Amino acid sequence: MKKFINNPEDVVSEALTGFVDCYSNYYEKHEEVNGVLLKNRRKDKVALVIGGGSGHEPMFSGFVGKGLGDAAACGNIFASPDPGTIYETAMAVENSKGVLFVYGNYAGDNLNFDMAEELLEEDGVKSTHVRVWDDCASAPKDRLTDRRGIAGDLFVVKIAGAACDAGLELDEVKATAEMARDNLRSIGVASSPGQIPGLDKPTFEIADDEMEYGMGIHGEKGIERTKMKTVDEITEYLYFNIKKDMEINSGDEVCVLINGLGSTTILEMSIAYRKLKELLDADGVQVHDSDINSYCTCQEMGGFSISILKLNEELKKLYDMPCYCPYYAKEGK
Template sequence: MKKIINNPGHVVQEAIEGYMCAFKDSITKVENVNGIIRKDLKEKVAIVSGGGSGHEPLFLGFVGEGLADGVAIGNVFAAPTPNTVQHVAKAVNRGKGVLFVYGNYAGDVLNFDMASELLEFDDIQTKTVLVTDDVASAPAERKGDRRGIAGDVFVLKIAGAASEKGWSLDEVTRVTQKAADQTFSIGVATAPGTIPGETEPPFVLGDDEIEFGMGIHGEPGLKRTKLMSADELTDELAEKLLEESNIQPGDEVAVYVNGLGSTTLLELLIVNRRVAQLLNKKKIDIYDMDVNSYCTTQEMGGFSITLLKLDVELKELYDAPASAPYYKKTQKIREGVK
């Protein structure tokens, strides 16, 4: 795989340097670790996210108002170290506690948990909400075992908005957990993504093959099939997604179609059109739709569909303004448009 890199061991550091050059007005790097925090920290519960590199613009692009106050960044596809998380949490803490919001992976849990223990010595209270949106990774009765994929965006959005309201750590945690419980995703892979510096991709798919439910690190999915049309593919994915979620006719959802890296916006928009048709047919109300590539895996091909089931409280938080280098939302005045 052709990659525009220098030393493979320096990709994370050099990418952060480039990011800092572009956005230094609004963000600061935490000294000595791969952590980034926002400059305009407020007197509120701090939201800290993070995970492995290689998924840009997650996580570093989501530092800002109404989103993460800080992110801890690991090596490519590897969780950040405990001391990275610890230093980021200390840098953003304003005495009101820190909520960790991140995808449910063994490595991330181990490192964030170890950081929580270290932060106890600093008298900083932490809570954790794990994003568990990938329905292909475990059955519904084990929702807590599911991995976190593009659903990070919705859950982080809700956490950031709740914290901006000045709520307590317990309240921010409660509503963020609710958002995590109501976020469901499913993905399909058409091609692998390669770790910079590696010559072999982590898995191989035939030219005409796709894999349903494949994880964003190439974790094997539900089944392999031949490539099909966008509508057929979207229908099959969306049906499975609804089957594995608790979303019923009459429910209201925010929809996010996420590209995994090399699938183009042109293709993603075609998928989004079909998702809208299908949800309309099923009498599921669409509150909002977003089509983007926030959670990528290098040049991996494919996409995921994420649904956040909304209630009155979540809708208000969803609509709150947010502004980070790679995610923006202006306060929306809704006119009852479906």
Template sequence: MKKVINNPENVVKEMIEGFIFANSDKFRKLENVNGIINKEGKDKVAIVTGGGSGHEPLFLGFVGEGLADGAAIGNVFAAPSPNTVQEVSKAVDTGKGVLFIYGNYSGDVLNFDMAAEFLEMEDIETRTVTVADDVASAPYDRKKDRRGIAGDVFVLKVAGAAAEKGLSLDEVTKVAQKASDQSFSMGVALSPGTIPDSGDPTFTLADDEIELGMGIHGEPGMERSKLVPADELTEKLMDKLLAESHIEKGDEVSVLINGLGSTTLLELFIVNRKVAQILNEKGINVYDMDANSYCTTQEMGGFSISLLKLDDELKELYDAPANSPYYHK
């Protein structure tokens, strides 16, 4: 796979430089670490997100009004260092504490936890909400063990709005945790992405094969099968997603159809159409729908369907303004 890069060792550094050139009025990079912060520091609880590079626009594209205040950027598919998380947190903390929001992967957990310990020694209070929405990665009764995929978007949206509203660190954490608890996603892989540093594909699949529930880094899924028409595929995913989320008739949800890289908007809309039809048939109320590629794995083919089960509190926060270069509400 051809990649438009220079020295593979510099992709993250150069990506961040290019991002900052495009957004220098709003954001800046910290001097010694791969951290990006919103220049407009508001007097509120700070939200810090982050993770490996390669999933753009997550995470750096979700720094902005009503979303994250800073992003700690790791190398491609690698957690940001504790030092990076620490520096970003110090740069955005206004004394009201910092909430970490990131996908539930062991490397990220380790490094964000270490950063939290260092920050405690510097009297900066932190809380953590790990996003654990991928229903293919663990059963319902082990929800907290699930991997984090596109559900990050829901949790950042809700937490960002709660912080803008002036809630306390514990209050923002509580509602962000609720958003994570009520986020459920199910994906399908069609083709691999390429790791920019090595040029290697993240996995292999036959020309007519797909894998249901595969993780965004190629983590094993639930079932390999032949490619089936979009409606049949969407039904399969929705069956599993609804069973594993316990979302049922009368519930209200926001929907996100997230493309993994090379799957086109045309295809995402075709999936969205079927998701809407299924939810309507089942008497599940659709509050909002979005189709976009927010959480990618380079040019990986495939998509995920995410549902956020709403209540009045979550709806109010979901509807609040949000504005970053790659997400707007």
């Protein structure tokens, strides 16, 4: 696997430098750690700090923006940022109204973000967290907290960012972000692996005519490997698995994300969306807003996921607030 890199060890620091250089109208890099900070951010609100391992770009660094994250703490590729990075990143953006951390539910992230919260507490800075576990393929329904966070992270960041902007207090922002998380399910399919720069093997192996449902965004094992199917069949399978997990009724309003894992094209994902819309229409479910993009990738992995966020009045109001960053902009309604 050919990669456009220099020294594999420098990938994350060089990429963060370039990323912040490119978007220097919006971002600055933390002077000491791998944290991306929003310039000209509001200082009168709860600070939203997001983060996790690198390698999933634009997630998380690309979701720092107005009405989104105030900062992102970035780890090495597929590795949690260390507690010091998280702590310093949070300290750089906290405004004495407290810090909400939003991140994917992985053991390393949980441990390191918790340690950062302890460090903040020692400094008298209030903080709390919402762990996203939207991947309904990664553990059974009665073990929600064992599930992984995948592309649905974006919806929780969007809602939490809007709640911060709306002036809610820390415990209210947390409750709202949890509401988004609990109304959200995702599931994906993979057809080819990604590869970490510098390693000589991809994250998994799969035959030329096979695909696997439910794989994670680091190549974690899924729930079923089969021969390649049509995208209509795949979309039905994914949607029915989400419906098995979350009640979706006629009259419900939802937001939908079809997320590419790296090398799957907008063309292919648009075909999937077409089928999904048919299925939602047949169920009487109304789509409030939707996106097709590669927001949470696993390097150049092939495949995509479907995320569905069920709205209620509160979530809809927050979803409809505007947000802006170079990778994700909503005009607001």
